[in-house]
Amino acid sequence: MENQEYSVGLDIGTTKIVAIVGRRNAHGKIEILGVGKAKSLGVHKGIVNNISQTINSIKAAVAEAQSSAGVPIHKVTVGIAGKHIRSLQHSDYIMRENPDRFITDDDIEALKDQVKKLVMLPGEEIIHVLPQEYKVDSEGEIQEPVGMHGKRLEANFHVVVGQMGSIRNIARCVREAGLEMEALTLEPLASSEAVLTKEEKEAGVAIVDIGGGTTDIAIFKDNIIRHTCVIPYGGGIITEDIKEGCSIIEKHAEQLKVKFGSAVPELEKDSTFVTIPGLHGRPDKEISLKTLAQIINARVEEILEMVNTELKAYGAFEQKKKLIAGIVLTGGGSNLKHLRQLANYTTGFDSRIGFANEYIANDKNQYLKGPEFATSIGLLMESLKIRDKKTVAVEEEIEIEADTKVEQKEAQTNANAESQTQTTPQIEEEFKTPVQTSRPSKPTFGQSLMEKVKKFFEEVE
Structure with missing residues (x-):
């Protein structure tokens, strides 16, 4: 398979690095060829803070993607936040x-x-x-x-x-991982490509991508990008709060959040507990799910208030700028239970969870359905769009070149025809020129009279 037939999106996130290889099928949908995923060790709040660890994580994700796709990866479209x-x-x-x-x-x-x-x-x-x-x-x-x-x-x-420094660091990590950066794309723009519909962008919508280290926002109205921003808080800080509030290790805090976490404490019962194993022979710890939800709720409300501030900065509460399609929540953080209900209450806008598998043709096992893959799929779509533009440009160049050759050929043909047209009349004129003959001319009246007079005098003599 030639490299031109497929594209690669590389999402360098705070918690994970994902590489997705895909191509466009005959129906215009995306066929996934391979996926690679690795833990992100050198990125904090979307910014590279350890070059060597980030390079190793990129290499691991790309190697897995290459193995599953069966194709070499050279160029990637990278996200930035x-x-x-x-x-x-x-x-x-x-x-x-x-x-x-x-x-x-x-x-x-x-x-x-x-x-x-x-x-x-x-x-x-x-x-x-x-x-x-x-x-x-x-x-x-x-x-x-x-x-x-x-x-x-x-x-x-x-x-x-x-x-500039953050951009250069990402470029260096990609380059030293043996890859060429085809394009650098703002992550909320990539996510919007994967989860928003044209109708939503036309009506007015805000995409809120809750990642591990940041929450990215992009607002569309009349199918035009109106506002973008990045909030420096995401799912990672919620895990940190659980770790500190419940006095447990980060691994257990993340598992609690994913499996039992809720954004609305009122929907949890006081009598429901979950047991966390103790460390090195220490006694197990019981944690109330309502207490867990209260810890989560405090931080999520803070993030949603920041989202609300950005919506106000754009003017989303004005009649002309109103977001009729509301909010689309995506990213790994949007998997949190009851988040949509809290977002509706906090912002006053209707919201939904944005899944990224709408444009995927072969996701039969629903592996890519999770909103945590929205950015990486959006980056793949952006890379495919770049390839499509290049293909069209090459085709147009070939077409122009072909047209030029045809025009040159026609001009040469016309020139030859004109040259022949100029030569032919001369030849025809040469053959059509009347030949002068030596036929005697008819004598005039005066000449006849003189001849008769002359003849008369000769006879008299």
Whole structure:
């Protein structure tokens, strides 16, 4: 199998690193070829804090993915998150040299390149330049300007910015793991590709991806990205709270959260307990599920309040910006029992859990159904989209080249025909030129009269 036939998404998370290999089938759905998963040892709150451990974790995940897929992995599309991520709104424009020609993708890329030259804070770098809506001359609210005519091309942009050091560290880890980074994508954007529908993006929706170290948010309205942010808290801090509150080790705290945890204490009974084995001969410890839920609830409410603050910052409670489709919860943290009910109560918006298997064609054992795979599947989808664009570009280039050859051939044929047309009349003219003969000309009246007079005098003599 050629490398061009498949793509790879690499999710470098705080708790796990996942590599997914896939390709698009004849029906447009994604066929998963292989999955690799490894514990993330060198990442904290979405930021690499141990290069060598992160490299080893990436190698382990990629090796497992290669083994299960049976193909070599060279290029990967990588996700980025972390508390250093911020976003801003920016408007910019270009004046087109030839307004008689219609606007092309090259004009839009030129406008994006101009935005990328914005001066950021020291140590920051632009990750994404996302057009929201365009304006051509005096016409505004244009979604797709390609094919239109105009002198001034203007657009509103959503610009995603991150710390240069964090970006360089991720790139170095990927490179030293023997891989080439095809693209770097903001994780909430990748997750939204995997779990949101076009109708939800049109109506207005917020995706809240609760990962191990961060909670990533992306807000869409009118099918346009409106707001992104990263909250530096996730499922890991809930585990830490359980560990401290119940005086148990982290391994047991994580198991308690996953198997028995709840976000709403009122739905748990006081009489229900779970037993935790003691360490090295120490007595077992009994923990009330209601107490466990109270510990979890305190931290989850704090995270949801931060989500609410971001929704208010966007203006989600205004009538024109209202999120009709509400909230979609995804990521490993969204597996927490009763989280959806608490989110509904805290934010006032209807919510659902976003599963990432809607676009997967061959997930028969439902292994990838869990929301914890939303980001990695979204990164795979982004990688496939990049490949599709490259394929289309190559096909267009081949088509243009073929058209050019046809035009050149036609021009040569026309030139030859014209040359023959210019030569033929000369030849025909040469053959059609009348041949001069020596036939005697008919004498005039004066000449006849003189002949008769001359003859008369000769006879008289």
